[in-house]
Amino acid sequence: MELKILIVEDEKQIASFIKMELEHEGYLTIISPDGRDALEQVKNNAFDAILLDIMLPYINGIEVCKRIREFSQVPIIMLTAKDDISDKVIGLDSGANDYITKPFDVEELFARIRVATRTLNMNQSKSLECSGISMNLDTHQVVCNKKIINLTKKEFDLLEQLLLNTNIVMSRDRLLQKVWNYDYFGDSNVVDVTIKHLRIKLDDTENKIITTVRGYGYVIRK
Known part of the structure; x- marks a missing residue:
């Protein structure tokens, strides 16, 4: 072709x-x-x-x-x-x-x-689903609890990594490597800030979707 x-x-x-x-x-x-x-x-x-x-x-x-x-x-x-x-x-x-x-x-x-x-x-026709979230990797559409969520590229990439690694705790350093590819030279706090923005958009105020593992990182559990 x-x-x-x-x-x-x-x-x-x-x-x-x-x-x-x-x-x-x-x-x-x-x-x-x-x-x-x-x-x-x-x-x-x-x-x-x-x-x-x-x-x-x-x-x-x-x-x-x-x-x-x-x-x-x-x-x-x-x-x-x-x-x-x-x-x-x-x-x-x-x-x-x-x-x-x-x-x-x-x-x-x-x-x-x-x-x-x-x-x-x-990646054709590939989608990820967990904890009320549906992510279409073709269209980049994210639906949470039947509501379409608009994410920035980094928010999308970060959520994708968490969904790809369901039940696996992802360290901040690992997320920084996967999402920012070490091209980011600012504060590593960028992971925490992006997680915060994600939680707001996902209406995850009680942290039931994205769980914080204190002192290590984050995980989405089934």
Whole structure:
């Protein structure tokens, strides 16, 4: 099956180079020259992955990524010249699956695309359910006690880890590694803060859904 890739890049020479290399590997490609057009393309077409620059006309790549995540979980790989750690963290926090800086090796790009699309296929039609919570990994919809809950990406990822490890106490360090991937350089208290926000949204005021294991971490029990 041929995979369809959206290339969001305003520099024509770079976009043409990526398009040529991808099509040589058997991918179908569409080039989008700006953020506004990219959003329209994603709304009107089914893509298997998106290569997304950050510095774009009309709407920057970070905002494009955030808006796409409101309705789609298509794999997004940031492809940009911005290589500061802070830029990478912002890109990943906005919903990107991966981040590659320019100049890049085309073979590495192919490998990253293979990983991103393979992960998507593994997660197709997958859902998690426990303690009155239903999480759809395709649509990122979370329902708690028959009520749809709107979560940020990090809240979703944290809840996903707890549901994947039902009855297993997850330490703060383990959650930090799994959800923030050690790209977060702030206070490790970020786990506790995110748990607090999750509990509010899940109406878990008595901590019956997410249980605190004092001095260690958190667990969701069946």
